[in-house]
Amino acid sequence: MKKKVTYWISTSLFSFFMVFSAYGYFTDPTFKEAFAYLGYPDYFRIELGVAKLLGVLALLLPFLPKVCKGFAYAGFTINLIGAAIAHLAMGEGISSLSLILIAAVLLGVSSFTQSTRLA
Template sequence: MMNKKIIYWLSTALFSAFMLFSAYGYFTDPTFKEAFVYLGYPDYFRIELAIAKILGALALLLPFIPRILKGFAYAGFTINIIGAAIAHLAVGEGIGSLTLIFVAAILLLVSYIFNPSTTCNSAK
């Protein structure tokens, strides 16, 4: 049981840190602004996505957040990851450009599977 909690908190912390660092970059790093233009997104989407990533990371990290909100955070991050992969492939980037996206997806999946409040673990 203790190993499952360690895996959950480690994957959740790493994933959330990844999302928080990218959100910080969206606000402060001009290369992210250029990247959103390159991918064909309007500039306001960068700000919206940064705010959503911060709120989602907090929802995953804070233990007093209700399970339903954590579920929405997992769903939102899943949509974000799939959308990012599609956007990068749509502009002609190769599969190799998806390395960080793939790492984020694995961390999110591990966090979800080992989350004590998800349906994956409720029957156990």
């Protein structure tokens, strides 16, 4: 029961974080500027927003097969690593990675508790 509660809390918090950022990608002009600052084309912002929403659905919908959740965890991991590398490559300090690290911890806890809960 404890693993199930931990799974749903970490997964819900991580999912909220991803939905909130995806929403910003679609609606907030500062995200458009941030993607340009990092050197990404504008269409990548839209693609990433859609991918985040699909990944959240894969994590939250209980009837999807475990393999779908595995792809979502892999995609989010690649996203977080890529975001960290992009910010560091622009000369930003480690302190700029605080939200990325929080998201990574939530994702790790979600993945670990999901895999042990379903094993």
